Amino acid sequence: MTTSTFTIGPLPIAPGDDEGRRARAHEDGFLYVPGLLAPAQLAPLRALVDEALARRGWLVDGRSDPALRLGRWDDTRWTAFLADVLASAPYQALAAAPELLGVIRLLCGDDPELHVGDVCRLVSPGAVDLTTPPHQDAAYLRDAADVWTAWLALGPCPLALGPLALYPGSHTGGLRAHAPVAAGDGVVGTDVPEGAPWCASALAPGDVLFFSSLTIHRALPNVTADELRVSVDYRYRPRASITSIATAY
Ligand SMILES: O=C(O)CCC(=O)C(=O)O
Numbered sequence: 001m002t003t004s005t006f007t008i009g010p011l012p013i014a015p016g017d018d019e020g021r022r023a024r025a026h027e028d029g030f031l032y033v034p035g036l037l038a039p040a041q042l043a044p045l046r047a048l049v050d051e052a053l054a055r056r057g058w059l060v061d062g063r064s065d066p067a068l069r070l071g072r073w074d075d076t077r078w079t080a081f082l083a084d085v086l087a088s089a090p091y092q093a094l095a096a097a098p099e100l101l102g103v104i105r106l107l108c109g110d111d112p113e114l115h116v117g118d119v120c121r122l123v124s125p126g127a128v129d130l131t132t133p134p135h136q137d138a139a140y141l142r143d144a145a146d147v148w149t150a151w152l153a154l155g156p157c158p159l160a161l162g163p164l165a166l167y168p169g170s171h172t173g174g175l176r177a178h179a180p181v182a183a184g185d186g187v188v189g190t191d192v193p194e195g196a197p198w199c200a201s202a203l204a205p206g207d208v209l210f211f212s213s214l215t216i217h218r219a220l221p222n223v224t225a226d227e228l229r230v231s232v233d234y235r236y237r238p239r240a241s242i243t244s245i246a247t248a249y
Helices: 018-028 039-055 076-085 089-095 098-108 239-247
Strands: 030-033 112-114 119-123 148-153 164-166 208-212 217-219 229-238
Touching: 018 030, 018 098, 030 098, 039 076, 039 089, 039 229, 076 119, 089 229, 098 112, 098 148, 098 208, 098 229, 164 208, 229 239
Parallel strands: none
Antiparallel strands: 030 208, 112 229, 119 229, 148 208, 148 229, 164 217
């Protein structure tokens, strides 16, 4: 698939065994695990989110008005929505799903703790200018060393709805120069070479992407007519790294 400016191949599927998964994550900087969660595990959070969206008039009969233009980091309508969702039991229960923690434990080499920057993202149809640009989380996250993110859509996420795309191997060059965050900008991105081998796939509910804080990733634009993209990202880091920060003071 070729978008207006870049080419995308399919995400490589994670091997089934631990050793293979570790090796793949080490090489690519990410891991794509289709069907890791059962759709039923997403259902309580999806129901809560749908209720919060319907209450605001952001979803009517499953459709979203493109004129809403949700997707900005500093949109106070979105931050109010997050206040409803992030503290909820379904949001926190999903973060603690044994399937997610099992993969993160494998990647971190230790028991994981939730880090900061977890969100439930909303991206309006047609708001292509609000699409997340290429970046490494380490550029914008405090204490980002060893942080891994689990990203999943709360429903089917075909390419047209704007799933994440990852740049394999991009974690190996360390932290790259990023544009500084100015008031109102949110994540503003880094340059990537033309012809970078981006990988993205249509995702089903329960498919999970894991990526390191140094792996360059971006979203594809939501080019649907009237569908809101709803996704969550949970960030984890190894418990040992927290202990070592605490004992440094
Ligand atoms: O969901 C998105 O559009 C961006 C996600 C992202 O950049 C992240 O989770 O670090």
